[in-house]
Amino acid sequence: MEIVFHRVDDATHVLSIRDESVRCETRSYLLHDLVHYAVESAGRREDGFYGRLAAGATLAVMGDRETVFDGMATIEQVVAQVQSAVKASVDADAIFSRLATSAAAQGERLPAWVTVEMLADALEVLRRARGQWRATPHGSAMTLPWPGRLDET
Numbered sequence: 001m002e003i004v005f006h007r008v009d010d011a012t013h014v015l016s017i018r019d020e021s022v023r024c025e026t027r028s029y030l031l032h033d034l035v036h037y038a039v040e041s042a043g044r045r046e047d048g049f050y051g052r053l054a055a056g057a058t059l060a061v062m063g064d065r066e067t068v069f070d071g072m073a074t075i076e077q078v079v080a081q082v083q084s085a086v087k088a089s090v091d092a093d094a095i096f097s098r099l100a101t102s103a104a105a106q107g108e109r110l111p112a113w114v115t116v117e118m119l120a121d122a123l124e125v126l127r128r129a130r131g132q133w134r135a136t137p138h139g140s141a142m143t144l145p146w147p148g149r150l151d152e153t
Helices: 028-042 050-055 059-063 072-088 094-106 114-132
Strands: 001-007 010-015 020-025 141-145
Touching: 001 028, 010 028, 020 028, 020 059, 028 050, 028 072, 028 114, 050 059, 072 094, 072 114, 094 114, 114 141
Parallel strands: none
Antiparallel strands: 001 010, 001 141, 010 020
16 A cells, blocks of 8 residues: 655645545644654554555545544554654653553553654654655655555655
8 A cells, every 4th residue: 555645735735545535734634644654654553544544444434533443542642642752852762751651640551562662663764754745845745655664664
């Protein structure tokens, strides 16, 4: 599967997967979508947003806030922490610490796939994807492979 981000202008992009597309406001969605890509790629997750799309889910189903999938809550927590960390220039160790503290406060443990190394890999995948996006001119598209791997992005 290919994930295609069409750059319309500075404010808008179109996310396309197979024969389905959705127009997005870049400021609100692009970073979040790229962090999902980075975390799910580095964590080798098939139960996240892109993994479920690859398995046949539609953008419409995945965009429905009423739809709940097993495993997505944890992925969303990791994505939220990585996204916050990027904005604050925080490293993988700090992200891991925040996630572990949050899980402990809820009486839970982090899943085995959430490691400092995975978070560092996710930050690198994200860095590369954001660089590729910055180099994508208006009217052009950036294509990311799925499953994404650190050496492919």
